[in-house]
Amino acid sequence: xxxxxxxxLQGNEAVVEAAIxxxxxxxxxxxxxxxxxxxETMAIRMPQEKGIFMQMEDELASLSAVIGASWAGAKAMTAxxxxxxxxxxxxxxxxxxxxxPCVIVDVQRSGPSSGQATRAAxxxxxxxxxxxxxxxxxxxxxxxxxxxxxxxxxxAFNLAEKYRTPVILLSDExxxxxxxxxxxPETLDIIERxxxxxxxxxxxxPWKPDDDxxxxxxxxxxxxxxxxxxxxxxxxxxxxxxxxxxxxQLINRLCNxxxxxxxxxxxxxxxxxxxxxxxxxxCGCVSRSALEAVKLAxxxxxxxxxxxxxxxxxxxxxxxxxxxxxxxxxxxAEMNTGKLLRxxxxxxxxxxxxxxxxxxxxxxxxxxxxxxxxxxKAVKENE
Amino acid sequence: MPKYEIxxxxxxGQGVVLAGVILxxxxxxxxxxNAVQTQLYGPDSRGxxxxxxxxxxxxxxxxxxVDKTDLLVLMSQEAAEKYGSEIKDNSIIxxxxxLVQLNLSxxxxxxxVRATKIAADMGNKIAANMVMLGAVSAAxxxxxxxxxxxxxxxxxxxxxxxxNMNAAREGFRAVKEIMGRRGGNEN
Numbered sequence: 049x050x051x052x053x054x055x056x057l058q059g060n061e062a063v064v065e066a067a068i069x070x071x072x073x074x075x076x077x078x079x080x081x082x083x084x085x086x087x088e089t090m091a092i093r094m095p096q097e098k099g100i101f102m103q104m105e106d107e108l109a110s111l112s113a114v115i116g117a118s119w120a121g122a123k124a125m126t127a128x129x130x131x132x133x134x135x136x137x138x139x140x141x142x143x144x145x146x147x148x149p150c151v152i153v154d155v156q157r158s159g160p161s162s163g164q165a166t167r168a169a170x171x172x173x174x175x176x177x178x179x180x181x182x183x184x185x186x187x188x189x190x191x192x193x194x195x196x197x198x199x200x201x202x203x204a205f206n207l208a209e210k211y212r213t214p215v216i217l218l219s220d221e222x223x224x225x226x227x228x229x230x231x232x233p234e235t236l237d238i239i240e241r242x243x244x245x246x247x248x249x250x251x252x253x254p255w256k257p258d259d260d261x262x263x264x265x266x267x268x269x270x271x272x273x274x275x276x277x278x279x280x281x282x283x284x285x286x287x288x289x290x291x292x293x294x295x296x297q298l299i300n301r302l303c304n305x306x307x308x309x310x311x312x313x314x315x316x317x318x319x320x321x322x323x324x325x326x327x328x329x330x331c332g333c334v335s336r337s338a339l340e341a342v343k344l345a346x347x348x349x350x351x352x353x354x355x356x357x358x359x360x361x362x363x364x365x366x367x368x369x370x371x372x373x374x375x376x377x378x379x380x381a382e383m384n385t386g387k388l389l390r391x392x393x394x395x396x397x398x399x400x401x402x403x404x405x406x407x408x409x410x411x412x413x414x415x416x417x418x419x420x421x422x423x424x425k426a427v428k429e430n431e
Numbered sequence: 432m433p434k435y436e437i438x439x440x441x442x443x444g445q446g447v448v449l450a451g452v453i454l455x456x457x458x459x460x461x462x463x464x465n466a467v468q469t470q471l472y473g474p475d476s477r478g479x480x481x482x483x484x485x486x487x488x489x490x491x492x493x494x495x496x497v498d499k500t501d502l503l504v505l506m507s508q509e510a511a512e513k514y515g516s517e518i519k520d521n522s523i524i525x526x527x528x529x530l531v532q533l534n535l536s537x538x539x540x541x542x543x544v545r546a547t548k549i550a551a552d553m554g555n556k557i558a559a560n561m562v563m564l565g566a567v568s569a570a571x572x573x574x575x576x577x578x579x580x581x582x583x584x585x586x587x588x589x590x591x592x593x594x595n596m597n598a599a600r601e602g603f604r605a606v607k608e609i610m611g612r613r614g615g616n617e618n
Contacts, residue, residue, distance in 0.1 A: 056456040056466070226495055227452060227468040229459035340493040416494050 060085035066201035073099030076113035083155035086127035107132035111139035121267035127153035141180035167411025168221035194228035222333035261305035324353025341419035440510025446560035451483030461578035558598035565602025
């Protein structure tokens with residue numbers, strides 16, 4: 049039974065409860081700090097929901113099992129952290145190529161390699177998009193509270209089903225282990241994947257897209273003939289690796305089904321932007337400090353603004369350009385050495401916005417005071 | 432109420448994390464306030480230093496960590512030395528008088544509560560964290576004893592309910608007793 053009403057949950061627990069509410073009935077994973085509570089809670093909750101929990105031998109197998117479960121008709125999820133996320137990259141590509149709806153949670157910790165295993169970081173912003181090989185697009189969402197971990201886990205499943213794509217839900221050690229009160233409504237909007245019509249069974253082309261670029265997905269056992277092919281394939285599913293036009297068409301379709309839907313997919317949050325002389329750009333745990341810092345700056349008479357990326361990929365170029373049109377300076381605060389900075393500069397440099405940077409690594413995220421000091425310094429520059 | 436910042440400091444095994452969780456849950460579920468709980472998480476939290484932080488507010492809580500405390504609960508000398516200077520003016524410090532020697536300057540109201548001994552006398556020193564929770568309720572206006580007891584009842588195994596709830600009642604009583612001894616000029 050799904051929970052509702054006012055609840056007090058840990059971030060990782062909220063992900064599990066939301067996944068169940070979204071219809072997830074299969075979890076395969078390998079425990080890793082700081083994502084272990086997801087596997088632990090799933091091991092309790094899946095049997096209660098008549099779902100399946102599988103403890104796998106590693107993260108490669110975990111995502112393989114999730115892909116298989118999705119083809120068998122289940123909404124499926126795995127959860128990991130940096131080292132495990134690295135191991136999943138090959139199968140993320142497979143999920144993209146086979147258009148398999150699934151949700152992969154990456155609770156970010158400090159790296160590279162084993163790094164600071166129990167400490168927070170935002171080092172996987174780029175890996176979440178570029179970690180697998182070849183040309184592809186996928187959806188990456190990064191909440192900043194327990195409430196949003198709940199809401200965005202549901203959205204992750206919905207988008208995965210709607211666009212037949214893997215969706216990465218980024219989290220971090222801070223929001224994953226934080227406990228907060230949240231509100232869960234009685235009714236939720238849940239999206240199910242498109243199924244082929246029974247009358248099309250005879251001549252079913254499993255990889256022929258509808259007008260939206262997305263083919264209906266048959267379920268194993270329903271009698272449709274489906275070849276799930278991760279080589280370049282035609283509408284029947286047969287591989288053809290020499291036809292350049294076929295490959296180009298397939299890859300463009302896979303990318304464009306995401307890129308053409310950016311209006312539906314991409315979410316951002318902006319506050320105090322109307323008259324902002326400087327806008328702090330952030331995401332995830334850091335944005336909690338950033339908003340407090342912006343409010344403190346406003347109390348001091350500094351016209352600071354707040355802009356947060358909720359969807360990390362596809363990147364919110366359009367929304368950021370709008371902000372760039374109304375401000376002169378930006379300050380990017382992040383828990384890595386400059387990943388968000390790179391994207392922000394790519395987007396706003398042509399608009400003549402001065403971009404300052406406040407990176408912080410080592411496990412603790414920025415205090416509001418640290419961000420406030422950077423705001424004050426940046427506002428004074430070139431005055 | 433404006434943002435109220437609480438820190439529990441002790442060593443691993445005393446239940447300071449659970450104390451923070453129960454306090455935050457009581458404030459949010461039972462009393463309708465916003466609450467965030469965070470903790471020190473790492474290999475150093477088993478046997479070594481452990482801390483749990485709670486922010487309670489009527490408003491939305493942006494920054495979830497505690498900066499300087501309105502209320503500091505100390506269950507080890509190490510915690511006293513680490514967090515004793517990070518307090519607000521006119522704040523409150525509740526400490527286990529058998530484990531902590533307070534050598535602090537600053538304007539705060541101290542409440543020495545022999546939490547570990549009180550719990551041990553009741554049957555199990557493991558309930559010292561609940562004694563502290565009861566003390567928190569008596570020393571502040573952030574959560575009622577009734578709200579705490581409801582959440583404690585829902586948070587511990589059946590066989591331990593009585594001990595834990597009584598431990599909270601004893602902690603509440605201990606602080607009220609200190610207040611009574613000091614006279615009526617405190618709240």
